[in-house]
Amino acid sequence: MPANRFNGHTDYGIGIGLRVPHYQHILTRKPVVDWFEVISENFMIDGGRPLRILDEILGQYKVVQHGVSMYFGSAQRADREHLRRLKTLVQRTKTPWLSDHLCWGSVDGRYTHDLLPMPYTFEAARITAQKVREVRDFLEIPIAVENVSSYAEFHVSKMTEWEFLNEVVERADCGILLDVNNIYVSSQNHSFDPFTYVNSIPAERVAQIHIAGHSKYRKYILDTHDHPVIDPVWKLYARAIERVGHTATLLEWDDSIPAFDEVHDEALKASCFLSSASLATAV
């Protein structure tokens, strides 16, 4: 199950997000890391230092692209310039799969630069799946859609979030980037059982898993990626691994970023769960 058609039949281990404060450490110390996830938009540029750094990283590590502004769920067509630049980058990185979020964020050519939640309707599922297919056909690589953290639900929704996710990925025939931290955050904000979510996703479509930390406020939880992973999220991760097997896992840490080793050590905590999955498969 870990290597499947949604992650380019790869069998990646534990990765971390490539972030600017760690460039120097990575390029000089060359730490052993299974793979790095890069934010596509940071490198969809014409030249300069970011691309030079990326090329150096590509020469030494496995890299997977993760996007934040494709907005599969936006009702209007994808931006052609965005797609053209994304394809150029895909050809540069040779990413085995590409992920972006199951959300929307732009309308009438204006961008919010946020991951806004979807209304869980059949119309939204149809439009989103159509766009995933179009992007995949244009880029010619497997696509995985990621569940987002959300702070609002819509009156018009006709199904649960996991039912919507399943509807989209079945219609698009695409993969899932399962973010267990996002499931936890949304479960707290919308009062559902996160294990029901994890137990409901089609395991065979999971291309990758995200883990991360978040911030708890008085009335809601915000997905801030600025803390270590908390125990309830590790428990969800354990259940996800139990269901989907040894799957490429990535720790996101995007704000108040600590030293490289601290981030990497946090990510490597996933290894005991992955080892159990490997053992279970072997037995």
Added chain:
Amino acid sequence: MNLLKIQRQMAQAVMMPLTPSERMRSIAPNGRSLRAVANSIIKPNDCLTSFERMEIYNRQYWLRLFSAFAEDFPGLRAVLGTHAFDKVAQAYLRDCPSKSFTLRNIGAQLESWLKKHPKFAGPRQKLALDMVRLEWAEINGFDGKRETPLKPEDLAQVNPAVLRLRLQPYLSLLDLRYPVDDLLIEVRKDAEDVSVASNAFSERHKHKRVAAVARMKSSSIFLVVHRVEEEVFFRRVGQREFDILSSLRGGKPLSGALAFTRGGTSRVPARLTEIEGWFHTWSMLGWFCGVGKN
């Protein structure tokens, strides 16, 4: 309600400017109740009303944009001071919302917007405009396209009468009135040096330095913003050098650009040996990237 209509309504609410206390407005400028909009599309839960749930996104939107804007224009912030800079950020981002998939382009219209709205910079309008042009040129210098540069020997083999030289896309030519290049370097250095203990001192130092620059009598400064080994540099050039480079950037053939500065309408003529030296330096710096013929 269909998907597009929901998204239009929510985007309008999310992008609505915040109140002075950084909360979501209840009423939009057109008189529409945002509380009613939120109630019509967002479900409340046990802890939060529909409006409060929408407000989370509204505040995140502005926090994200302000943060990106401030990161791109620390020099403008120093010129205007924090309060006036925040006013500029609010008004500019309200008038010119992002139309790009990347926040890298968030300041693309700032120069033209600031020209149309001089009240935001007050007496420092010209200084502010110089700084904005420099900071935008720096962004372009950082990640603009670099084409294969021509070497000095490539230039030696061409006939200037028919040659059109192109400048690197990442290179910007700025005709400034204030030494904002020095000022921006100082602002950056202050930001790097600052610690919690010295923050107040650093702010005072920055304020004094900006005030000193603002008091200067404006004079022409010709600046090339360029890149070497993926690092952005500011290089001041003379008026004649600037004229030649501007002519080349404008598409003039080499012979025309040289005639322009040597005797024609250029402000100061140049000697041939001097010009040869300039071209040698420019080509060593990789500023030329292609040739074309008339």
